[in-house]
Amino acid sequence: MSRWIQNGDNVDITKERKNATFNTERMSAWIHGGDEVLKRRREILDYVKSNPDFKDPIPVEFLSREERVSNGTRKIVKMTDNTDQIDGADFFGEGMYFQSLVMGRDLHPLSLHYIMFLPTLQGQTDDEQLDEWLPKAIARSIVGTYAQTELGHGTNLSKLETTATYDPSTQEFVLHSPTITAAKWWPGGLGKSSNHAIVVAQLYTKGQCKGPHPFIVQLRDLETHKPMKGVRLGDIGPKLGINGSDNGFLLFDKYRIPRKAMLMRYSKVQPDGTYIAPAHSKLGYGTMVFVRSIMIKDQATQLGAAATIATRYSAVRRQGEPVVGNGEIQILDYQTQQYRVFPQLARAFAFLFAAYEIRDLYLRLTEELTHGNTELLPEIHALSSGLKSVVSWDTAQGIEQCRLSCGGHGYSQASAFPEIYGYAVGGCTYEGENLVMLLQVARYLVKAAEETRKGTSNLAEICGYISKTGRRTSSLTSIANYTTDQIIEDLEHVARKQVFHAYDKLKKAQQHVKPEDAWNQSSVELAKASRWHVRLYLVKTFLKKVDKAPEDLKKVMIHVARLYAFDIISSSSGNFLEEGYMRPDQITEIKEGVYECLAKIRPVAVSLVDSWDYDDLELKSVLGKRDGNVYEALLQWAQNSQLNKSDVIPTFEKYLGPMMKDARSKL
Ligand SMILES: CCCCCCCC/C=C\CCCCCCC/C=C/C(=O)SCCNC(=O)CCNC(=O)[C@H](O)C(C)(C)COP(=O)(O)OP(=O)(O)OC[C@H]1O[C@@H](n2cnc3c(N)ncnc32)[C@H](O)[C@@H]1OP(=O)(O)O
Numbered sequence: 001m002s003r004w005i006q007n008g009d010n011v012d013i014t015k016e017r018k019n020a021t022f023n024t025e026r027m028s029a030w031i032h033g034g035d036e037v038l039k040r041r042r043e044i045l046d047y048v049k050s051n052p053d054f055k056d057p058i059p060v061e062f063l064s065r066e067e068r069v070s071n072g073t074r075k076i077v078k079m080t081d082n083t084d085q086i087d088g089a090d091f092f093g094e095g096m097y098f099q100s101l102v103m104g105r106d107l108h109p110l111s112l113h114y115i116m117f118l119p120t121l122q123g124q125t126d127d128e129q130l131d132e133w134l135p136k137a138i139a140r141s142i143v144g145t146y147a148q149t150e151l152g153h154g155t156n157l158s159k160l161e162t163t164a165t166y167d168p169s170t171q172e173f174v175l176h177s178p179t180i181t182a183a184k185w186w187p188g189g190l191g192k193s194s195n196h197a198i199v200v201a202q203l204y205t206k207g208q209c210k211g212p213h214p215f216i217v218q219l220r221d222l223e224t225h226k227p228m229k230g231v232r233l234g235d236i237g238p239k240l241g242i243n244g245s246d247n248g249f250l251l252f253d254k255y256r257i258p259r260k261a262m263l264m265r266y267s268k269v270q271p272d273g274t275y276i277a278p279a280h281s282k283l284g285y286g287t288m289v290f291v292r293s294i295m296i297k298d299q300a301t302q303l304g305a306a307a308t309i310a311t312r313y314s315a316v317r318r319q320g321e322p323v324v325g326n327g328e329i330q331i332l333d334y335q336t337q338q339y340r341v342f343p344q345l346a347r348a349f350a351f352l353f354a355a356y357e358i359r360d361l362y363l364r365l366t367e368e369l370t371h372g373n374t375e376l377l378p379e380i381h382a383l384s385s386g387l388k389s390v391v392s393w394d395t396a397q398g399i400e401q402c403r404l405s406c407g408g409h410g411y412s413q414a415s416a417f418p419e420i421y422g423y424a425v426g427g428c429t430y431e432g433e434n435l436v437m438l439l440q441v442a443r444y445l446v447k448a449a450e451e452t453r454k455g456t457s458n459l460a461e462i463c464g465y466i467s468k469t470g471r472r473t474s475s476l477t478s479i480a481n482y483t484t485d486q487i488i489e490d491l492e493h494v495a496r497k498q499v500f501h502a503y504d505k506l507k508k509a510q511q512h513v514k515p516e517d518a519w520n521q522s523s524v525e526l527a528k529a530s531r532w533h534v535r536l537y538l539v540k541t542f543l544k545k546v547d548k549a550p551e552d553l554k555k556v557m558i559h560v561a562r563l564y565a566f567d568i569i570s571s572s573s574g575n576f577l578e579e580g581y582m583r584p585d586q587i588t589e590i591k592e593g594v595y596e597c598l599a600k601i602r603p604v605a606v607s608l609v610d611s612w613d614y615d616d617l618e619l620k621s622v623l624g625k626r627d628g629n630v631y632e633a634l635l636q637w638a639q640n641s642q643l644n645k646s647d648v649i650p651t652f653e654k655y656l657g658p659m660m661k662d663a664r665s666k667l
Pocket residue numbers: 083091095096099107111114115146148149154155156157158188282285286288289291294295298377378381429430431432433436440443444
């Protein structure tokens with residue numbers, strides 16, 4: 001046994017846990033929403049661990065693509081056979097946790113069924129359609145996906161090419177892909193698994209195009225699973241990540257579906273072809289808003305996992321001997337290591353707490369929509385688009401920092417970083433490419449700036465800072481006395497300034513060039529304004545949450561929240577220095593604040609990541625193992641390699657052996 005193991009655990013990690021200044025269980029409960037939530041997490045975990053159906057034959061990174069799809073399909077069917085183990089109504093909490101324990105970091109043949117197909121049926125059907133389709137989808141007698149993106153168009157929905165032309169003589173729509181670029185491309189589970197899809201197509205009736213609308217479409221025969229006549233589909237091949245998912249392509253050749261296949265909660269086509277428009281033109285995009293909202297928690301969970309792995313590994317990895325003869329030190333003691341890893345942990349917290357907020361806002365929206373009130377739609381569209389964009393970008397960067405902080409072992413799939421990154425980074429693209437989403441936020445901010453300039457502002461709370469007068473210089477005197485209100489005031493200043501800078505640039509350009517060119521020429525500054533708007537929101541949400549925490553937890557978490565804010569300010573110091581809003585010595589003070597926070601977090605870092613309550617089963621990382629016994633586990637993990645099945649592999653007989661033999665004979 002290694003000299004670093006005592007009572008089964010690595011001695012360094014045990015020592016770290018003894019340093020905790022707070023109760024890890026209390027912290028976990030606070031993070032996850034209370035004792036009851038924590039208790040339920042443990043029950044779900046026990047259930048998953050005790051069920052052999054959920055076990056992977058070997059770590060999934062050793063499986064081929066076909067094996068991955070097959071293993072994932074087997075598990076998700078078993079998992080959804082057992083949804084009585086969770087509160088089905090709690091998709092955001094129990095649903096997401098259950099699926100992450102069973103399915104790991106992969107999407108699978110039923111992902112889109114649960115994440116988009118079912119929610120679209122719930123949100124977009126009229127009563128009759130709901131009664132027809134929802135029971136089938138819930139029972140899994142049909143499997144659906146969401147087919148919107150095409151080879152030629154993803155972002156720009158107004159130019160989707162798939163057509164749904166209404167034929168009043170038969171009361172049917174004719175679905176058609178007029179070109180190759182009209183092929184649906186990407187939908188998860190479309191390639192081989194789904195037999196139905198929500199297809200988004202340009203609706204034509206009475207010779208007029210009414211724009212993209214959702215239709216429910218049968219793609220495969222229910223018994224043979226062969227594609228229906230007029231439907232061509234398949235898998236799009238391997239991707240950077242999520243290779244357990246059969247993302248697919250789909251083409252229609254004048255494929256007929258009944259009139260009632262058009263989802264008619266908001267827009268309708270009557271039997272004679274008369275079109276009835278929705279109350280709000282973007283109501284049909286509701287499922288995207290829903291997914292953008294739930295993605296925030298998913299991304300936070302991935303970044304939290306990466307930070308947990310990096311922190312635990314840094315506690316057990318010893319490298320370098322600053323005092324010769326005293327032995328090598330834990331790499332977690334290096335300030336540079338802390339500077340790399342702890343901000344990622346702080347971000348993960350910030351994102352998780354924002355995820356709770358957007359969940360609550362989304363629930364409010366759903367409630368309002370049942371009363372026909374669409375007032376909240378622009379605000380939630382802007383917030384979910386902005387959070388989706390900033391959070392997924394920072395998550396991807398953060399995971400990469402965590403990987404780098406683990407040196408060579410971070411590059412091995414044993415670390416789980418490649419899986420985490422491959423899975424999470426997809427979020428920068430799907431559900432709206434990040435930059436495009438930032439530009440959606442910008443439209444909202446431009447309106448707020450316009451109202452403020454006109455003096456007619458009655459802004460929503462989320463952008464209330466835009467119409468504030470604010471100070472001309474920061475009131476920061478010393479980092480010790482830098483209050484939450486001052487931090488927010490300083491971030492508000494920079495966000496407001498950037499909003500008006502972008503707005504003025506846009507307005508000025510509009511005087512000289514066409515509106516679309518003016519927008520394009522201002523778009524980098526507009527996207528920056530959106531980022532500041534979202535960062536401000538994240539900082540405010542985090543500080544507010546910590547302010548309300550119980551005292552024992554607040555004492556620790558305040559350093560994490562301040563690190564999040566100080567890291568943002570110090571890494572963009574130029575924005576704060578502009579026009580003398582801050583002086584260089586104030587920036588120096590904030591940098592010192594960063595270092596102070598790192599030092600405060602250092603002794604409790606392992607306990608903090610323990611509080612995220614990841615089980616080894618969920619982390620799936622040799623480096624992040626709770627017991628810290630990394631080296632033994634690495635050696636064991638490598639035994640799974642197919643190349644280790646024999647001492648000599650065929651490539652030796654075929655290539656290397658003859659090459660060396662030949663070379664030897666010539667010497
Ligand atoms: C038991 C089992 C449990 C299982 C649990 C599983 C849990 C797993 C958890 C998480 C994992 C997450 C995994 C997710 C899987 C992802 C799968 C991916 C799916 C997809 O990607 S689907 C395709 C998504 N596609 C897009 O997002 C396209 C992006 N484009 C657009 O959204 C829009 O076209 C646009 C926003 C870019 C522009 O739209 P458009 O041209 O139509 O409009 P504009 O002229 O620009 O704007 C007009 C006006 O409308 C406003 N607007 C736009 N969109 C919306 C909206 N959605 N809501 C409200 N308003 C909107 C826009 O801002 C303009 O407003 P103003 O005129 O400025 O007022």
